[in-house]
Amino acid sequence: MEISTNIIEAILFAAGNAVPTDLLREKLDLTKAQMDSMVRQLEKKYSGNCGIRLLIFNHKIQLATNPDYKDQVGAVLNPIREKEFTRTILECAAIIAYKQPITR
Known part of the structure; x- marks a missing residue:
């Protein structure tokens, strides 16, 4: 099964809290390089003039509202x-x- 950034996005939205990237990699059977690439894609998608931000901290990722x-x-x-x-x-x-x- 090919994992897309949409699946990770859906998981982050449903979780509401920060999700460890190691857990995502394990459950979705991704390599570190694949995970890093998807996180960069999501970060690019949610940068700039968007109502949602992607937070990355302590090897976790989370969707949050834009502080603006x-x-x-x-x-x-x-x-x-x-x-x-x-x-x-x-x-x-x-x-x-x-x-x-x-x-x-």
Whole structure:
């Protein structure tokens, strides 16, 4: 099976976190030269004016958002993260805090 950069790109997208290049090489049966070539291709693809960046660090690679767009990304995603706790959740947290340790 011929491995393309698209497969590595799909794996990185699905993982969300950094993926060790050694793991990719092992699972996809690639040589170090093949892996290095594919990483360079992806790095070239995501350089410049693109919303995604390829991060390479500690023998790992990861897809991340372009820091140039952090304000716009934050404006859209922060309201999703800042949901209020319901009364039930607050009540439960208060009971746990008051009656520590809770075993159940």
